[in-house]
Amino acid sequence: xxxxxxxxxxxxxxxxxxxxxxxxxxxxxxxxxxxxxxxxxxxxxxxxxxxxxxxxxxxxxxxxxxxxxxxxxxxxxxxxxxxxxxxxxxxxxxxxxxxxxxxxxxxxxxxxxxxxxxxxxxxxxxxxxxxxxxxxxxxxxxxxxxxxxxxxxxxxxxxxxxxxxxxxxxxxxxx
Amino acid sequence: xxxxxxxxxxxxxxxxxxxxxxxxxxxxxxxxxxxxxxxxxxxxxxxxxxxxxxxxxxxxxxxxxxxxxxxxxxxxxxxxxxxxxxxxxxxxxxxxxxxxxxxxxxxxxxxxxxxxxxxxxxxxxxxxxxxxxxxxxxxxxxxxxxxxxxxxxxxxxxxxxxxxxxxxxxxxxxxxxxxx
Numbered sequence: 352x353x354x355x356x357x358x359x360x361x362x363x364x365x366x367x368x369x370x371x372x373x374x375x376x377x378x379x380x381x382x383x384x385x386x387x388x389x390x391x392x393x394x395x396x397x398x399x400x401x402x403x404x405x406x407x408x409x410x411x412x413x414x415x416x417x418x419x420x421x422x423x424x425x426x427x428x429x430x431x432x433x434x435x436x437x438x439x440x441x442x443x444x445x446x447x448x449x450x451x452x453x454x455x456x457x458x459x460x461x462x463x464x465x466x467x468x469x470x471x472x473x474x475x476x477x478x479x480x481x482x483x484x485x486x487x488x489x490x491x492x493x494x495x496x497x498x499x500x501x502x503x504x505x506x507x508x509x510x511x512x513x514x515x516x517x518x519x520x521x522x523x524x525x526x
Numbered sequence: 527x528x529x530x531x532x533x534x535x536x537x538x539x540x541x542x543x544x545x546x547x548x549x550x551x552x553x554x555x556x557x558x559x560x561x562x563x564x565x566x567x568x569x570x571x572x573x574x575x576x577x578x579x580x581x582x583x584x585x586x587x588x589x590x591x592x593x594x595x596x597x598x599x600x601x602x603x604x605x606x607x608x609x610x611x612x613x614x615x616x617x618x619x620x621x622x623x624x625x626x627x628x629x630x631x632x633x634x635x636x637x638x639x640x641x642x643x644x645x646x647x648x649x650x651x652x653x654x655x656x657x658x659x660x661x662x663x664x665x666x667x668x669x670x671x672x673x674x675x676x677x678x679x680x681x682x683x684x685x686x687x688x689x690x691x692x693x694x695x696x697x698x699x700x701x702x703x704x705x706x
Contacts, residue, residue, distance in 0.1 A: 380637050383634055384633070385631070385632070385633050387630070387631045388628070390630050390644070391631050394630070397676070397677040398677050
């Protein structure tokens with residue numbers, strides 16, 4: 352009986368800690384990554400401030416409301432598999448809702464979101480992608496936080512061409 | 527009563543001043559380490575950095591004036607100084623993360639880390655800092671000191687540099703980057 356209690360406690364603990372632990376991948380030598388903070392988005396929004404172009408203005412409005420963007424990627428299979436487990440735990444613990452799934456050309460993408468200030472807005476956009484490359488699988492995690500209008504997200508990803516999943520996000524529509 | 531309040535303010539502002547003074551700044555770190563044999567350092571004024579100023583439009587020239595100076599301090603690993611590398615690298619990172627600098631972006635690629643920070647406000651960028659490190663090669667911290675520098679000027683200059691309108695004289699930097 353005692354053992355069961357301990358086992359459950361341990362399980363609970365490991366689930367909890369792994370959910371909080373996506374940050375640990377940032378410091379791993381085998382993981383590459385990029386992060387952009389709200390200060391950078393603030394600077395970027397100042398550049399096009401005076402633009403009269405409506406499309407530019409939409410872009411400015413969008414990035415002004417972004418708090419951060421993070422991409423982590425690895426081809427190390429052990430870390431990748433662990434990352435996948437942690438991502439699933441993270442999604443469950445943070446109650447992220449599924450937005451869409453795409454599977455094509457050896458790629459599997461799953462998008463999730465957290466509801467934001469209104470129907471059309473999300474406070475977080477999260478993506479996890481696995482992609483079959485020559486001899487290995489690439490694992491990619493993307494997280495954008497802020498107050499993001501899903502109608503504008505295609506706009507943003509059009510400008511950030513290097514961002515993984517950008518192509519698929521162009522077609523995203525709020526429910 | 528009034529006197530007590532005044533004294534309280536006098537003392538607290540004094541404490542505030544003192545605590546600001548004692549906070550390690552990147553400037554102090556530079557001054558302290560540029561004579562250290564483990565470090566390499568380079569100070570360039572922007573006149574030297576932008577090679578062919580003749581072909582540049584007057585607007586771009588005005589923009590370039592906003593970049594006052596570039597300082598680079600580098601610590602190459604030579605096989606025996608790993609411990610000191612870790613200690614000094616962490617000191618620099620601690621200064622950058624003490625709250626006065628705003629973190630802009632970071633990149634980690636093939637065991638190299640790059641971190642970008644700035645000091646000031648979008649309309650008045652006082653300093654841009656690029657910190658690069660690798661546990662195999664060492665670290666290098668570059669400061670670009672601004673003078674009426676803002677986001678727009680920064681962007682325009684970077685675009686001009688990219689399109690080759692302003693030829694950057696990067697020879698001086700190449701030596702620093704090949705830290706082996």
